[in-house]
Amino acid sequence: MKILHWFREDLRLADNPALYEASQGNELIALFVIPQNIGGASKWWLHNSLQSLSNDLSKSGVQLILRQGDPISVVPELAQEAGIDLLTWNRVYSPQGVLQGSAIKEALNGSGIKVESFNSQLLIEPTKVLNKQGKAFRVFTPFWKHCLAMLEPPLPLTVPSLKGTSFQLESARLETLGLIPSQPNWAQSFDALWQPGEQGAIEAWRKFSEGGINQYAQGRDFPGECNTSLLSPHLTWGEIGPNQLWYYTQELMAGNQLANENGEKFLSEIGWREFSRYLLVHFPQIEKSSFNPLFDDFVWQNKESNLIAWQKGQTGYPIVDAGMRELWQTGYMHNRVRMITASFLTKHLLCNWRSGMAWFWDTLVDADIANNTASWQWVAGCGADASPYFRIFNPILQGEKFDGDGQYTKRWVPELTMLPNKYLHKPWEASETILKTAGVELGTNYPKPLVDHKLARELALSRYHEMKLNHQ
DNA sequence: TGAAATGTTGGGGCG
DNA sequence: ACGCCCCAACATTTC
Numbered sequence: 001m002k003i004l005h006w007f008r009e010d011l012r013l014a015d016n017p018a019l020y021e022a023s024q025g026n027e028l029i030a031l032f033v034i035p036q037n038i039g040g041a042s043k044w045w046l047h048n049s050l051q052s053l054s055n056d057l058s059k060s061g062v063q064l065i066l067r068q069g070d071p072i073s074v075v076p077e078l079a080q081e082a083g084i085d086l087l088t089w090n091r092v093y094s095p096q097g098v099l100q101g102s103a104i105k106e107a108l109n110g111s112g113i114k115v116e117s118f119n120s121q122l123l124i125e126p127t128k129v130l131n132k133q134g135k136a137f138r139v140f141t142p143f144w145k146h147c148l149a150m151l152e153p154p155l156p157l158t159v160p161s162l163k164g165t166s167f168q169l170e171s172a173r174l175e176t177l178g179l180i181p182s183q184p185n186w187a188q189s190f191d192a193l194w195q196p197g198e199q200g201a202i203e204a205w206r207k208f209s210e211g212g213i214n215q216y217a218q219g220r221d222f223p224g225e226c227n228t229s230l231l232s233p234h235l236t237w238g239e240i241g242p243n244q245l246w247y248y249t250q251e252l253m254a255g256n257q258l259a260n261e262n263g264e265k266f267l268s269e270i271g272w273r274e275f276s277r278y279l280l281v282h283f284p285q286i287e288k289s290s291f292n293p294l295f296d297d298f299v300w301q302n303k304e305s306n307l308i309a310w311q312k313g314q315t316g317y318p319i320v321d322a323g324m325r326e327l328w329q330t331g332y333m334h335n336r337v338r339m340i341t342a343s344f345l346t347k348h349l350l351c352n353w354r355s356g357m358a359w360f361w362d363t364l365v366d367a368d369i370a371n372n373t374a375s376w377q378w379v380a381g382c383g384a385d386a387s388p389y390f391r392i393f394n395p396i397l398q399g400e401k402f403d404g405d406g407q408y409t410k411r412w413v414p415e416l417t418m419l420p421n422k423y424l425h426k427p428w429e430a431s432e433t434i435l436k437t438a439g440v441e442l443g444t445n446y447p448k449p450l451v452d453h454k455l456a457r458e459l460a461l462s463r464y465h466e467m468k469l470n471h472q
Numbered sequence: 473t474g475a476a477a478t479g480t481t482g483g484g485g486c487g
Numbered sequence: 488a489c490g491c492c493c494c495a496a497c498a499t500t501t502c
Contacts, residue, residue, distance in 0.1 A: 221473085272473095339473070378473090390502045391474045398474090457475085461502060 001025035002165065003086045006075055007032040007064070008097070010090040010120040010238035011053045012198040015156035017118035018088040023160030029082055029169065030057055030064045033071040034177055039362035041331040042236075044187045045196050047179035049237050052197025054174070061164035066172040071100050076107040082167055087113055090120035090238070093277045094369045095284040121235075123153055123242050123274055126281040136282035139385045143278065144271040156244045193330055194233065194365065201234035205245065209252065216262040220269075223323075223334035224407030229266070230332070232366035235273065242270050276374035279384050286383070287373050295382035298467045301350035309450055310345050311359055313412070316442075316449035318425055319399035320344045322412035329412075331365035336402055342379040343393040348456040350463065353380035381464075389464045392457050399425030415439075415446045 003025035010016055011032075022028055032050060054064040067074045079087055087108065091101060105115050119125055124147055130136060137143035181187050195203060212219065212227035219227030234240050249267055252258035279286060290296060309315050313324035323337035333341070338360075345356045357376040361367045377383025381391070403409050406424045410417045416424060418438035423430035427440060428449055435442065442448050 336473085343474095387473075388502090392502090394475060457502095464502090 001086065002027040002029070002082065002084045002167075003088060004029045004031060004079055004082060004084045006071075006087065006089040007053070008089055008092050008238075009236070010241075011049050012201070012239050012241070013056055013159045013162075014198065015120070015241050015244050016090065016160075016238075017120055017157060018090045018116070019162075020157045020160045021116060021118065022086070022088045023162050025086065026163055027165040027167070028062055028162050029078075029084065029165055029167070030062050031075070031078060032064060032066055033074050034066060034068050034172070034179075036068075039364070039367045040181065041187075041363050041365045042367045043179040044181065044190060044331070045194070045233055045365045046237065047174065047177070048194075048196035049239060050174055052199065056198060057162070060162035062162050063164065063169075063171065065169050066174060066177070068172055068177070072103040072107070075104050076111075078169070079108060079113055080111070082165075082169060084113055087115045088118070090118050093122070093126065093281050095280070095287055096369075098281075098284075120241055120243075121238055122277060123147065123151060123246060123270070126278040129278065136278070140272065140275050141385075143275055144268060147271065147274065151246075153243045153246045156241075156247050187331075189329065190331055190365070193332075196233070196237075196239070198239045201231065201239035204229065204231050204234055205240060205248065209248065209258075213249075213252075213258060213262055213266055217259075217265040220265070221336050222402055222408075223337050224403050224405065224409075224411075228335060232368075232371075233332070233364075236366045236368045242274065245270055273371060276370040279374050280370045283384070286377060287369060290382035291377055291384045292382045292386070294467065294471055295380070297470050298382075299463055300352040302352055302355070303349070306349040306450060307345075307351050307355055309447070310341070310349060310351070310356075314447050315344065315349075316428075316447040317344065317395040317399075318409045318413050318416055318427065319403060320395050322403075322409040325412040327360075327363050331363065333364070334408070336398075337408075338375070339379060340393050340395055340398050342376060344395055346380040347389075347392045347460040348395075348451050348453070350460060353377060353382070390461060392460060394453060394457075396425045396453065413446070 003022040005019050005022040005028065007030060010018065013019065038046065050064070050066070057064050065078070067078065075087070089101070091097070101117060108115055129143065129146055131142070137146065194200070208229040208231065212229065215227050219225055231240065235242070246267060249258070249263045253260055253263040283291060310320070310324060313321035313328065315321055319337065320341050323333050323341040326337070327333040342356055345351045346353050353376040357372050360372055374383060378386050381387060381389030399409060404421065406421050409424060416427065419427060419430065419440055420434065423434065427435065427446065428442060440446055
């Protein structure tokens with residue numbers, strides 16, 4: 001039996017249900033179709049992840065075929081060309097991913113080629129989780145409680161033994177696809193920070209499971225400490241799956257090697273990832289428009305120069321600037337700081353959450369449609385289970401609370417290294433003498449604050465009330 | 473998975 | 488000893 005496995009967001013060999021099924025045949029063809037609409041940082045990641053997958057496959061004599069174009073035509077064409085008996089893939093839950101799946105199934109209907117799809121990237125299929133009224137959950141906590149009660153993840157599947165084919169198929173060359181930047185090569189420093197691919201994902205889990213997870217419940221909020229998993233980009237491309245993480249974490253807790261408090265907190269973060277995909281399946285419109293339609297009437301300011309200052313990490317609020325610079329230099333930002341910077345853009349600068357989402361989409365190595373839309377809408381106050389709009393983060397207090405010693409802020413905003421911690425998150429309150437001693441000249445080598453916190457907060461609140469009034 | 477404004481309480485200084 | 492005021496600490500509500 002000749003089988004084609006179409007790799008999508010499942011770039012791994014272990015615990016890969018569709019690949020496992022495909023390995024039952026005696027001739028395997030592996031395909032990946034290069035997506036056209038992903039951000040710059042994601043492209044860098046994908047390039048390296050494909051390289052890794054391709055290496056792993058070739059050890060079993062399987063060549064990874066790369067093709068460009070719309071999968072809706074590319075996949076059926078290749079299926080016919082190769083004369084396969086069965087096509088397998090793991091489902092993708094974005095509107096585009098769902099559409100691709102159904103269109104390809106339809107295209108091959110009646111062709112004699114069987115099609116089977118599997119779940120590799122969620123603990124539970126979204127359509128199987130409904131409340132008592134038979135409707136989709138809109139709030140995380142009841143959703144996750146419901147999931148926990150019904151969860152029985154299977155043992156992770158082992159790496160299957162694969163048998164390639166001698167059938168010759170044309171493949172694009174990875175090096176010529178332009179996925180990695182050349183001039184300028186802004187990703188130069190990424191190589192030392194990240195190890196895309198399945199081995200890198202396993203290594204990231206190992207490091208986390210021996211370190212940060214043991215302080216996860218409290219420690220995850222402090223961006224200067226290394227307590228988060230850094231697994232997000234690996235999860236985005238399915239180099240590791242939630243099923244594996246669930247199983248590994250439960251094993252640690254069962255063996256008393258991990259406090260329940262920490263393990264459960266980590267799994268609930270996996271739950272948030274699950275929830276954002278779930279929302280996108282049940283409410284696909286949130287990819288483009290507000291979950292809460294009230295916000296269609298919100299009057300944004302959308303001042304271009306403010307957006308640019310935010311992107312560059314030049315807002316004059318140190319914790320915000322630190323986050324935006326971490327993002328630019330590493331393709332990643334600590335979760336606490338993502339909330340602070342996103343709140344600042346939407347509330348202090350009154351820029352539409354879509355403009356922030358677009359920036360994150362282009363710069364994050366873990367860019368993911370579901371997480372990106374759900375999280376931005378959550379922060380902006382228009383999303384499911386959103387923080388109410390009037391919950392406005394105070395960037396000074398957040399900085400003092402979560403980076404009181406300045407470890408994080410000073411790393412990314414080195415021009416403030418000499419500033420005493422008392423003023424680190426509000427340098428404009430320091431005296432001339434203190435600033436001078438620290439070598440800080442506001443407006444020259446570090447910006448003055450773009451907006452006044454108190455005024456900006458009041459303006460945002462009044463815009464919010466106007467929106468509600470206009471809607472009545 | 474906030475923060476600010478407002479309200480309440482209780483200990484201690486002091487006449 | 489007592490009442491009064493101050494204000495920190497905590498609680499509640501409001502945005």
